[in-house]
Amino acid sequence: MALSSFTTPSGFLLPSIHSAPPFFTEQPNPRTQAQFTAQWTRLILTYARHRKLFMLRVEDAEVAGGDWDEILRNERINRRILPSHLSSLLDTMVASEQAAFEPPKQSRAAIIYWRTPEEWADALHAWAVATGQLNTILTFYEIADPPVPSPLSGIPIPLLRRAVTFLVKSNRAQIISVADGEGVRLFAAK
Amino acid sequence: MALRRYTTSIDGTIPAPALVYSDEEVLASQDNVGIYDGLQKAPDHQNGTIHVTSHRLFFVHASRPHALSFAMDLAHIVRTESYSGLFSSSPKVTLILDPDTAYDDITSISASTSTLDIAGNVGVSDQVNFASWTCEVCNHRNPPGLSPTAAKVCALCGVPRSAVPSSSSISSSLPSSSSLPTSVLSTRTATPDIPVKGTTSEITCPACTFLNVPSRTMCEICGTPLPISTAGASAKSAPVSRPVTPSGGGPNANESLIKISFRKGGDKAFYAILRRSLKAQAWEGRRIGAGTPKGGPGSGQGTTMAGGTADTGAPRRLGIGIDAILRNVETSAQNTEDDLNDAFKDLDALMIKAKDLVQLAEELNEKLTTSSSTTTEKFRTDTVPSFVSSAASSTVSAGSSRYEQFTATTLVPSTEPEEATFIRSSLSQLGLQMANAPITADMIKDERRWVEELARELAQVLQGSPNDFGRSRPGKAGPGSGVGIMKRRGIVALDEVWGGWNRARGVSLIPPSTFLQALPHLVTYTSPPIQTRTFKSGLMALHTPPYTHTAFAARLAGYLTIFDGMNTPQVAEEEGVAVGLAAEMVDAVEQDGTICRDDLACAIVGGGAGGAGGAGVDVRWVMNEWEGYQWDGQE
Structure with missing residues (x-):
């Protein structure tokens, strides 16, 4: 056969x-x-x-x-x-x-998880760095559905949250409550 | 002699129901009986019908009913014995008669002189009652036709009949039943049923001058009592014509018994009814009070009553009250027990005899077997040397007989001499072929050996006779001749083997537990070795080497490669095994991971409907080719 x-x-x-x-x-x-x-x-x-x-x-x-x-x-x-x-x-x-x-x-x-949450975290950070959005507050929706298509376009919020959690643990991000939900501020890698 | 002394002749042409008293009834009849007078056959009474009534026994001769029939009162019978017969001897009932109640020779006109004095030989006791009489006390007209006892008292008021014309010729030793004769006249004339042959003269009625037949007591026209017929009297008083009684008239044992021989059976039922009739004592029936026979008002006839009458009467008069009922129950229980004991004794005797017979057959058969097995083995070694295996030589004798069990008749190894064949076939037809007999636990003491013997026997059942290998058996090509269950099949489920084995054994069936014990030994006795295999589902099967797991897996792989996938029924067909077994075997291979399934339920169109687990037949088996699969898709 x-x-x-x-x-x-x-x-x-x-x-x-x-x-x-x-x-x-x-x-x-x-x-x-x-x-x-x-x-x-x-x-x-x-x-x-x-x-x-x-x-x-x-x-x-x-x-x-x-x-x-x-x-x-x-x-x-x-x-x-x-x-x-x-x-x-x-x-x-x-x-x-x-x-x-x-x-x-x-x-x-x-x-x-065709990328693990860790990989997504790296991807998110890399995207933020590449697009110059470090130190600015981004809502989850801005990340998941950016005006300019990104590798993270369409990422489900729960997956994004897990990725952000990893960044928070490694001190590369901070979760901030904003009016219309959650926001995140990404920092440059130490 | 007993016959003459106890019986009275009757006309057998009259049907029995017509002969009986009005309060008597016919209880049973049996034809083809003969009578023994004492211990000897009564030559004149060898073929007839016997009737038992509540009061009497009637014997009606088959060919000469008119001349040679007789009746006998049951009151004479003291005791009865039954004999069930042996070989050519017919069953018999012996009636032991009371010597004291025998008719005196004067009154019992011999039966052998029958036709001439027919009127006279209708026993006195019978004739007494055939007249109607009027009670002196209440003036009730008692009807004729009652039994002697019943006729003794008035049916209406119960007062014993007293006015008995004293009859000259009636002796003092009459039985009680005849102790109240009306008269010789009535004796003579009250039997209208009996054709009077020796009629001498009609009796002229004194009132109307009508010529009445001599048998009448009253005028047929006007009812006037008729005068005594002289002809009858002369017949009565003609003792000269009777045969001479043997001298020494004291009754001995031989004389006071009568045997009834049942030539064509029926004795059991008859005897039971006779006994019941005797127990019921209907002839004692309507007697009033206890002392009637002796102390009745009619003391005039006290002289006519022999002491013997009272003696025999007393012990029989038990049929009254609870006591009698209890006694009856006791008696019947006792009888039953006696009968049972007899029966068991017979059975024991038979078993002892049978044991001898079986032993003889066993020895004979053993001799034959040893001689035949040596010859057969020699024959085989000569002709088919390649075949001889240890198993075959050791089981040859059992094998040949097992073979016979399958073919059910006379088959023996062809090398046996003719005579041996004949003897063996005779034995087997008698059901005494011991080597055939299944091995039973009591034949072998040792548990281990018992199991091993069973395994050996099972091996024969499974593989058939070793004789079947290698050579053809002339004239024995019948269907299934000696072919074992697994002769042509490589794998058989255990239940089928068990059933087949027990069917072959026929007796002393093997319980499943013992069967399982015997299985491990099977491999020793079979060639090729048969082994047990337990499937995952718990199903057990016996199989030959080609059906081991590995061998089958290899074959299955071949099929699947050739046919590019098969379903279970196809595999079963290819292997020639049952679908259930095939499924088990394929499942076992699947467990190895060498094959995998393709469920048609996964088809997009057709096949399984909507993925509802209707799998099973729809499963196609294919080789598992993805053991070390290398990813060849998109990275």
Whole structure:
């Protein structure tokens, strides 16, 4: 069975395993399933980074037409991932801190950490430095939805808050309450 | 002689129900019976029907019912014995008769002189009652046809009948029932059912001059009492014509018993009814008060009553009150117990005999087996040397007989001599083929050996006779001839093996626990070795080497590579095993991670509907080719 990788319309290069029907079935054998889960995790993270997708929901496996269709379904081999399978994948990713349920205390939707909060913190700081916004107070919304597109465009507020928390710990930022929510003042690295 | 002294002749052409008294009833009948007079067969009474009524026994001769039938009062019977028969001897009921109640020879006109004095030989006791009479006290007209006892008292007022014309010819030793005869006249004439052959003259009615038949006591027209028929009297008083009684008239044991031989069975039921009838003592029935026979107002006939009557009457008159009921219950319980004891004694005796027989058969069979096994083994070593394995040679004898058990008849190794074959087949047809018999715990004392023997036996059941290997068996190509359960199948679930084994054993079935104990030993006795395998679900199976996990996994990998994925039924078909077993085996391989599943529930179109876990048949198995998968997608 010669499986080959495939490039999606969005320009994403799917791995060859995505063309294998068993890949979409949740395997009872834990070892086999661990292998498949690792590939799935990597696939999800890679695709999320490619498309800059932050949220993955179980609903994405239930209904077609979402952002994730290119990896959750494979029309060429007539296979799709079952919601239950996706749900357990999310569980695994959350457990290995590659994702976090958002909102917390449920398991239907999660923020995919295609960058870890630390990496986001660095990215935020680098962006602030690059755009000359050190020592100014920025609201979370200004960061997540800047007038000029940035690497952080579209970042979910909870993820942003976690990134800022890291900056606060390393004394590179200060959280300030502002009228319309929260604000942050970034400092130059010491 | 008893026959003559206790019975009275009757006309057997009349159906039994018509012969009985009005208060008597026929309880049972049995044909094909013969009568023994004493210990000897009564030559004239060897084929007839016997009826038992509440009062009497009737014997109706089959071919000459008119001449050779008789009746006997149950009152004569002191005791009864039953004999259930043996081989050609028919079951019999012995009636031991009371010597004191025997008719005197004068009154009992011999049955053998039957036809001539027919009127006379309708026993006195019977005839007494066939007349109607008028009670002196209440003037009630008592109907005829009552039994002697019942006829003794007035049906209305219960006063004993007193006006008995003293009959000259009735002796003093009459039984109680006949102690109240009306007269010879009535005796004679009150039996309208009996055809009178020796009619000498009609009786002229003194009032209307109608010529009445001699049997009437009253004129048929006007009801006037008729004068005594002289003809009847002469018949009565003709003792000269009767055969001479044996001298020394004292009744001995032989004379006072009668046996009824049941040539065609029916004795049990008959005997039970007879006993019940005897117990009921219906002939004592309507007697009033205790002392009636002796102390009644009609003391005039006291002289006619023999002492014996009172003696025999007294102990029988127990059928009154709670005491009698209790006694009846006791008696029947006692009878039941006796019968049971007898039956068990018989059974014990039979078992002892049977044991000898079985032992004999066992020895014989053992001899045959040893001789045949040596020859067969020699034969095999000569012809098929390649086959000889230790297991085969050690189990050859058991194997051959196991073979026979499957084919159920006479099959023995063909090298056995003809005679041995014949003997063996005879034994097996008798169900005495001991080597065939399943091994039971009591045959082997040692627990370990018992289990090992069981394993050996099981091996035969599973793999069939070792004789089947290598050579053809002429004339024995019947279906399933000696083929064991696993002869053609590599893996069989344990439940099937257990069921098959117990079916082959037939008796002394093996409980599952013992079965499991025997399994580990199985590998020693089987070739190729059969092993036990427990699946993850707990299902256990026996399998041959090709069905070990690794061997199967290798084969499965081959199938999956060739066919590019298969579902479980396809695997089962390929392997020739049950789908359930195949599923278990495939699951076991999946546990290894060498294969993985492709659930059709994951199909976008078709297959599983909406991902509801209807998996199972829809699962396709494919090789797991992603063990060390290298990421070839987008970084």
